[in-house]
Amino acid sequence: MATLLESADAEPLFNSNSMTTPEASSLSHRFVDNKFYLLVVIGEIVSDDHLKCAIADIERGIRSWDTNLIDCNVDQELKLFVSRHSARFSSDVRGQKILHHKSNVLETVVLINPSDEAVRTEVRLMVSDTARHKLLVLSGQCLENTGELILQSGSFSFLNFIDIFTDQEIGELLSTTHPANKANLTLFCPEEGDWKNSNLDKHNLQDFINMKLSTAAILPEMEGLSEFTEYLAESVEIPSSFDMLEPPTSGGFLKLSKPCCYIFPGGRGDSALFAVNGFNMLINGGSDRKSCFWKLISNNQSQKSG
Numbered sequence: 001m002a003t004l005l006e007s008a009d010a011e012p013l014f015n016s017n018s019m020t021t022p023e024a025s026s027l028s029h030r031f032v033d034n035k036f037y038l039l040v041v042i043g044e045i046v047s048d049d050h051l052k053c054a055i056a057d058i059e060r061g062i063r064s065w066d067t068n069l070i071d072c073n074v075d076q077e078l079k080l081f082v083s084r085h086s087a088r089f090s091s092d093v094r095g096q097k098i099l100h101h102k103s104n105v106l107e108t109v110v111l112i113n114p115s116d117e118a119v120r121t122e123v124r125l126m127v128s129d130t131a132r133h134k135l136l137v138l139s140g141q142c143l144e145n146t147g148e149l150i151l152q153s154g155s156f157s158f159l160n161f162i163d164i165f166t167d168q169e170i171g172e173l174l175s176t177t178h179p180a181n182k183a184n185l186t187l188f189c190p191e192e193g194d195w196k197n198s199n200l201d202k203h204n205l206q207d208f209i210n211m212k213l214s215t216a217a218i219l220p221e222m223e224g225l226s227e228f229t230e231y232l233a234e235s236v237e238i239p240s241s242f243d244m245l246e247p248p249t250s251g252g253f254l255k256l257s258k259p260c261c262y263i264f265p266g267g268r269g270d271s272a273l274f275a276v277n278g279f280n281m282l283i284n285g286g287s288d289r290k291s292c293f294w295k296l297i298s299n300n301q302s303q304k305s306g
Helices: 048-063 074-084 116-128 158-164 168-175 223-235
Strands: 032-042 086-089 097-102 106-112 131-139 184-188 210-213 260-264 271-276 279-283
Touching (some): 032 048, 048 223, 074 223, 116 131
Parallel strands (some): 184 210
Antiparallel strands (some): 086 097
């Protein structure tokens, strides 16, 4: 596992308003050395194969955590999570689950099918938590070119991750920590796009937090880890395409009498609906499972598929 170091000609990530150097700070904040924090994010899952890959990534990510099993018995802690965790559901974000358990040693948070806002919020909470040793595992589908983790609303990219450290509150907290007491953050992320070619050494993150990209497995196979991943696999619900399509709010208010064309520039792929009275033709529906055109055409008086 390689520690990313700052290069001599690094481009500063933080400005003077968000973070100052440790020497110029009061160094009042302190991370607790015997506290650990695990955050697992499971993005949008659309098939059994995607779920199997995500679960395998979670296992790889946790086993790549370079942590002391004497100080933090990961095997036992994950068993406690399975039997004692709490669950929160969102009334605003359909299908989102947040599983949580906190012991005297390890705090574990699992986001299942979250929104982009929920991911950013929980990553901020993890970074600012007093636990000194932290692991972030990002699992699920990602875009091939950028590596963005696909969520049910939006995505979580490398730039989104970096932006969290530009937050003024986060910057002040990290900059008031003594260099000998910096937090340790291990990151298990998609091996695609910006994550793979992130060049974290171009930013001055290492001045304020010890950050590592996880690689090979360090921890052994554990019964608690198997129970943990099996439970998560059972907790993920894979929606059908019909579950993603909301029913129309009113019946057939869209009546067309002349040839027309509706263009929907969204959904990770543009689409167009050509329509005349009694006949519709959809061109390129896009790749997003939440169809950008559905709310309109579901209220058309005449719908045909082909």
